[in-house]
Amino acid sequence: MQVQYPKQRFSDKFLLLDMLEGLKTTLKELFKPKVTVRYPEERMEPTERFRGMFRFSYDRCIACKLCAVACPIDIIYIDVHDETIEEGGKKKKVKVLDRYDIDVKRCMFCALCEEACPTKPKSIWLTTKTYELASYDRNDLYFNAQQLEYWDDRPKYTGLPEAEETPKPKLISGGVQ
Amino acid sequence: MNKALLTWLVWPLVKFLVAFVIVQAIVAAMNWVERRLLGLMQARLGPNRVGPKGLLQIIADPVKFLLKEDIVPASAEKVAYFLGPILPLIPAFIVFCLIPFGPPPTFTVTRVNVGLLLILALTSTAVYGIILGGWASNNKYSLMGGLRSAAQMVSYEVPFGLSIVGVLMICGSLDLVTIVRYQEANAWNFLPQIVACFIFLVSMNAENNRTPFDLPEAESELVAGYHTEYSAMKFAFFMLAEYSMMIVNCCLIVTLFFGGWTLGMFGMGLTTDVLLHKIPYGGLLAALIFFAKVMFFLLGYVWFRATFPRFRFDQLMDLGWKFMIPLALANIVVTGVFILIGQERLLYWIGIATIGAAAYFLFFARKPAPTRKVMHASPVSEAKV
Numbered sequence: 001m002q003v004q005y006p007k008q009r010f011s012d013k014f015l016l017l018d019m020l021e022g023l024k025t026t027l028k029e030l031f032k033p034k035v036t037v038r039y040p041e042e043r044m045e046p047t048e049r050f051r052g053m054f055r056f057s058y059d060r061c062i063a064c065k066l067c068a069v070a071c072p073i074d075i076i077y078i079d080v081h082d083e084t085i086e087e088g089g090k091k092k093k094v095k096v097l098d099r100y101d102i103d104v105k106r107c108m109f110c111a112l113c114e115e116a117c118p119t120k121p122k123s124i125w126l127t128t129k130t131y132e133l134a135s136y137d138r139n140d141l142y143f144n145a146q147q148l149e150y151w152d153d154r155p156k157y158t159g160l161p162e163a164e165e166t167p168k169p170k171l172i173s174g175g176v177q
Numbered sequence: 178m179n180k181a182l183l184t185w186l187v188w189p190l191v192k193f194l195v196a197f198v199i200v201q202a203i204v205a206a207m208n209w210v211e212r213r214l215l216g217l218m219q220a221r222l223g224p225n226r227v228g229p230k231g232l233l234q235i236i237a238d239p240v241k242f243l244l245k246e247d248i249v250p251a252s253a254e255k256v257a258y259f260l261g262p263i264l265p266l267i268p269a270f271i272v273f274c275l276i277p278f279g280p281p282p283t284f285t286v287t288r289v290n291v292g293l294l295l296i297l298a299l300t301s302t303a304v305y306g307i308i309l310g311g312w313a314s315n316n317k318y319s320l321m322g323g324l325r326s327a328a329q330m331v332s333y334e335v336p337f338g339l340s341i342v343g344v345l346m347i348c349g350s351l352d353l354v355t356i357v358r359y360q361e362a363n364a365w366n367f368l369p370q371i372v373a374c375f376i377f378l379v380s381m382n383a384e385n386n387r388t389p390f391d392l393p394e395a396e397s398e399l400v401a402g403y404h405t406e407y408s409a410m411k412f413a414f415f416m417l418a419e420y421s422m423m424i425v426n427c428c429l430i431v432t433l434f435f436g437g438w439t440l441g442m443f444g445m446g447l448t449t450d451v452l453l454h455k456i457p458y459g460g461l462l463a464a465l466i467f468f469a470k471v472m473f474f475l476l477g478y479v480w481f482r483a484t485f486p487r488f489r490f491d492q493l494m495d496l497g498w499k500f501m502i503p504l505a506l507a508n509i510v511v512t513g514v515f516i517l518i519g520q521e522r523l524l525y526w527i528g529i530a531t532i533g534a535a536a537y538f539l540f541f542a543r544k545p546a547p548t549r550k551v552m553h554a555s556p557v558s559e560a561k562v
Contacts, residue, residue: 005547015535019485024539026218026484036222 046129051111053130054102056148060123063095067124070116075103102148104133105141124148189274192286196273203475204420209234211479218483242413250406254313261310262407262414265303269421272299276428277354279438279464280449285354293351296429297338300384303422304330307393310415311403322402325490326386326393332497333383333390339505340376343512344433347521357437361448367434368442369524371531372508374434376501381426383497385419388482392490427474428467435470438463 012018037044046052068076079099084091111126135141209224213231216223225231249258274286275296281288289295304327311323344366345351348359360366367374383390394402404415431437440447447466452459488496515524 003547003549012538015531015538017535017538020535020539021543022484023480026480029220030214030218032220034217034220034222038222038225 046131049127050129050131051109051126052128053126053133054104054107054143054148055125055128056100056102056145057123058097058100058145058149060119060121061097061100062119062123063097064118066116066118067113070112072110072112073106073108075106076113077101077103097145100145100148102143103141104143105138189286192284193274196276196278196286197270200273200421200424201417203424203472204417205235205239207420207423207475208238208416210476211482214476214479215483218480239413242410245409247409247411248406250315252315253406254315257309257313258406259411261306261313261403262411262418264306264309265418266306266414266421268299268302269418269425272296272425275299275353276425277357277432277437278428278467279460280453281354283460284438284464288352288354290350290352292353293341293345293356293433296425297341300422300425301330301334303418306415306418307403310407314403314406316406318399318401319403319405322393322399322405325399326403329383329386329390329392329493329497332494333380333501336376336497336501336505337380337384339502339509340370340373340380341433342505343370343373343508346509346512346516347524353432353437357432357439358449360436361439361441364442364525365434365436368528368532369521370434370508370512371528372504373512374430376505376508377430377434380497380501381430382478382481383493385423385426385478387423387478389485389488390493391487392493423475423478424471427471427478430474431467431470438467440466 063078063080065078065080068074068078077099078097080095081098082093083096084093086092109126114122114125117124133141209231212234213223213225223231224234227233227237249255275289275292277285277288279285307326307330308323311319311321311326314320344356347366347369348356350356350359356366382388386393392402393399394404399405404412407415436442438452439449447456447463449463452463456462512524515521
């Protein structure tokens with residue numbers, strides 16, 4: 001690519017128009033609305049396809065352990081025991097989930113567990129809109145099955161630890177690009 | 178009380194203290210105003226966390242300076258190191274005695290008939306503190322900053338002084354009050370002395386080490402320049418001196434080129450007589466007008482800082498010696514010729530024409546933007562084996 005500069009006019013040189021033009025630009029910039037989001041008070045609402053924190057569904061899970069196998073850092077811990085139940089006179093052996101823990105503090109959110117999950121819809125998925133995972137205690141980031149399913153109840157970081165009422169965040173449309 | 182004592186000691190002292198307090202308040206406020214305005218011009222918000230709109234930053238910064246540990250380098254030259262921040266502070270404060278903030282005698286501390294010369298002499302001494310501080314820190318970056326500052330201030334003192342000569346020739350006085358009275362009777366000096374006004378504006382920025390010329394404290398090259406080794410209140414003193422000097426220079430440009438405390442040109446509008454005799458509290462209004470003009474130029478400093486990039490050192494020297502000084506000398510000659518042939522009025526029209534032309538080209542006949550031509554890339558040649 002080649003940039004062709006216009007010929008320098010005498011007036012441009014004599015009256016320092018380029019400098020004045022620069023001053024004009026900065027003055028215009030002064031009055032433009034700023035895009036900064038003042039985080040704890042204002043929050044961005046992620047778009048529909050945003051991949052945030054996990055969500056787990058106990059009901060859908062068939063305890064096949066494929067996610068644990070797929071996990072490249074082995075942070076999904078699953079314990080299963082077999083149970084026989086009677087369904088329509090027939091004896092049926094089913095796997096029952098005892099433990100489904102994810103050590104989220106070590107997770108890199110590669111979503112391979114979601115890819116590996118055979119159920120439809122997925123019983124572990126990442127298309128949630130939560131990105132506020134910070135915690136004061138590292139033990140808070142070890143999630144069991146129930147926590148993974150209902151982490152919405154978790155107290156959210158508001159920027160003011162002693163605040164009694166969580167201020168309603170002002171959502172900004174447009175979302176994260 | 179003795180009347181002489183009252184007129185010569187008590188009143189000037191009170192007035193000076195009032196001016197001093199107001200100026201220091203402006204300096205403290207400028208800290209916040211500058212950072213905020215600079216932020217807004219750079220598409221960000223600036224400090225807005227402390228208090229409403231970040232206003233308590235004005236208090237938070239001095240408190241931080243006071244509470245921080247005062248570190249003195251072990252190998253520093255102690256006496257000079259302590260003198261460094263104090264020396265530029267003293268002239269910066271004294272100068273406020275000489276500036277007419279409003280119509281005399283109420284709003285001037287002292288009226289000296291060589292006031293301008295005295296101000297020039299005092300402001301020039303500020304560089305000693307910077308050199309001393311830079312040298313005494315025993316740090317090569319500080320020394321470089323100090324040396325740069327010395328070279329820069331000496332270079333720009335010349336066009337700074339020469340640009341004032343044109344004004345003096347027109348007004349025929351070194352007394353700042355007389356210069357303002359002349360301007361209210363005729364026109365503000367920036368019209369007949371438009372070139373001088375431009376030179377003054379540029380050298381004023383260079384004198385204060387402000388951004389297009391902030392080589393002494395160029396943080397990308399010299400850490401922080403001459404005040405690298407200064408912390409806590411000593412650093413704050415340097416800042417205080419710099420910002421006080423900025424206000425002094427703004428007061429000077431307002432007094433010399435923009436009609437001081439008066440409003441309106443060619444003998445119209447709010448002149449001293451109207452202000453003092455026709456309007457209640459007119460003197461105070463005059464001081465407020467002066468204050469408003471000074472604030473405009475202070476914001477101008479920030480505006481320049483947001484707009485222009487820093488010069489290289491040789492470019493800075495070239496601009497000073499090869500452009501500003503010849504231009505200032507030419508301005509003196511031209512002004513002298515016009516005064517000699519008795520056609521001073523023509524100078525006004527030159528100024529008006531220049532401003533008109535700049536406005537015309539800036540708003541109606543803009544320079545076409547550079548065009549980008551996409552060159553077709555030559556087909557990738559087969560790799561020769």
